[in-house]
Amino acid sequence: MQVYIAKDGLGAAALAAQWMMEAYASGSRRFGLATGQTMVPVYQQLVARVREADPSCRVRAVETFNLDEYVGIAASHPGSFRSFMENHLFIPLDFDRGRTHVLDGMARDLAQECQRYQAELDRAALEFQLLGIGRNGHIGFNEPATPWDSRTHRIRLSPETLEQNRDSFPGEVPQEALTMGIGSILQAEQIVVVALGADKTDAVTRAITGPRDLECPASALQDHPRVRYILDPEAGQGVLLSPNLQNHLEIIQHS
């Protein structure tokens, strides 16, 4: 596992965008994508870089799979993850929507929707998975205690997560979501986790330097052969101070 500590949030976002461009340049076409405030500067950087590299702004060959979506929220709702992706990435770069996959939280049969999505993921075999991390260590919407071999499933959101989401839903905050499982996430060939800010320090420190622990879903990533973290100095402060740094952990301070 490698941990990059960028100079600041913008540097972290720029590095994530650079690695996505590099993955594309070396042939990756199937990307797993994340949402959340952390991803706003990442997608801004990515849009700028793609536009610079390809002024026609078409990324027709890329296929994307989002990690999760709320249950009972229409794709057109401003708080949906589909809307987030449209606004921050798909519209600016004119993605081929037939190749952008987001779970349907309005599906009549949610169990069947999860099975359908997982089958698509199994077919696609993601080459690159972008991840954020929740303050309680969740990845996607895999809340603490989610089994590590879980596939795409329906989940009840934890009180902390509901609290974190309150701003996106002035009315009632959705209580449930559909999410790729931890097992589905671990299938990706390479994983890049981005975490910014002091409110992520604990989760990141536990995920990277703590024991593998069901209560910290991101610690499941310790078992993956190709994971890189990109942190800003605030999110990375606990990792730098940890007495439990494992031998295989490489920390790179990036300017």
Ligand code: GLP
């Ligand atoms: C949500 C998403 C996660 C994301 C996390 C962190 O719960 N389901 O995929 O990583 O929030 O979000 P933020 O980047 O806003 O802190």
